Amino acid sequence: MHDIQISQSYTIDPTLEVFKGHFPGAPILPGVLILALVKATVAEQLNQSFNINGVSNQKFLQPVLPGSEVKLELKLKPLESTDSDQYNVSYKAFNAKDSSLFAKGRVILNSKSQTDELAA
Amino acid sequence: MLTQAQIKQIIPHRAPFLLIDKVRLGDSGLNGTAEFDLNQCQPFWQAGPLNELMSPTEQKEALLLEAAAQSFGVIVGASTEHSEHDDSLEHDDSVQHLLLGFDNVSFNNWQQQQTCIELNISHQGTFGQMFRAKFDATCNDQLIASGLISVMQGVKEG
Numbered sequence A: 001m002h003d004i005q006i007s008q009s010y011t012i013d014p015t016l017e018v019f020k021g022h023f024p025g026a027p028i029l030p031g032v033l034i035l036a037l038v039k040a041t042v043a044e045q046l047n048q049s050f051n052i053n054g055v056s057n058q059k060f061l062q063p064v065l066p067g068s069e070v071k072l073e074l075k076l077k078p079l080e081s082t083d084s085d086q087y088n089v090s091y092k093a094f095n096a097k098d099s100s101l102f103a104k105g106r107v108i109l110n111s112k113s114q115t116d117e118l119a120a
Numbered sequence B: 001m002l003t004q005a006q007i008k009q010i011i012p013h014r015a016p017f018l019l020i021d022k023v024r025l026g027d028s029g030l031n032g033t034a035e036f037d038l039n040q041c042q043p044f045w046q047a048g049p050l051n052e053l054m055s056p057t058e059q060k061e062a063l064l065l066e067a068a069a070q071s072f073g074v075i076v077g078a079s080t081e082h083s084e085h086d087d088s089l090e091h092d093d094s095v096q097h098l099l100l101g102f103d104n105v106s107f108n109n110w111q112q113q114q115t116c117i118e119l120n121i122s123h124q125g126t127f128g129q130m131f132r133a134k135f136d137a138t139c140n141d142q143l144i145a146s147g148l149i150s151v152m153q154g155v156k157e158g
Helices: A032-046 A112-119 B049-053 B056-081
Strands: A004-011 A050-060 A069-079 A083-095 A101-111 B020-025 B032-037 B095-107 B116-127 B130-139 B142-155
Touching: A004 A032, A032 A050, A032 A069, A032 A083, A032 A101, A032 B056, A050 B056, B020 B056, B032 B056, B056 B095, B056 B116, B056 B130, B056 B142, B116 B142
Parallel strands: none
Antiparallel strands: A004 A069, A050 A101, A050 B095, A069 A083, A083 A101, B020 B032, B032 B116, B095 B142, B116 B130, B130 B142
16 A cells, blocks of 8 residues: 545634634634544545544644634554554645645554454 | 623634633633533535535534633633733723644544533643633533633734
8 A cells, every 4th residue: 555645725704603612802713623534534535434543742832713714734644553444644734825734644544444443 | 600791802703603602710820621512513604615615513623622722712812911900801802812722632532512612721821811721521421522722812903
């Protein structure tokens, strides 16, 4: 299995409901939702559903403001010791405006079918 | 035991993104326990590309991590902004707690029906204004996630 590289950009809609509570008068996208975005991007690209199995070296470096354009760059390494449906995903989330880093980290994703089998 | 009303005096999070209901401060140090109900997380994606990609239930791991961050923010805020005998919990708006990151997080076959979660937070170290803690998330005494969390206490400019 070869490594997979994915690049995807998102504009953060300023009308998202989450901004009402995070935070009133000073809206910032919750950093953890970048992790959810990483998972969703991989799921869309590979046409599979995933659970997050692990997170490491996760750093939030600057706030993502409403209307920001977030460019995700992902490197997926299939974990051969387990199953091709488990990926070690290194990611960087850039501010497309000036190429500065919003966040970076590493996420282990398990395909949902594999997770369900383990739980059974 | 801090209620949500008291929690709101310590951290700036509000509905629909105030995820924790109660926090019990530990007897000593920056430790404590919080309660988090995934079912009570209101859907907060209204529109836009994010909504097309995932439903709120698809974000459960992120929400649990956020709940851990909010819990630790409350514990740090309650301990550093207020004295032991200060029951007012009046929030100092100039002080804020920023989520710096996570490490060594693992999820252990978290099942869909496991929605009522207890978060145990134990302080690991303080480095200047940075605070680090270990969290364990359990449901019915079954460990569903654990990891390290770092927050920084800062003072707003202006």
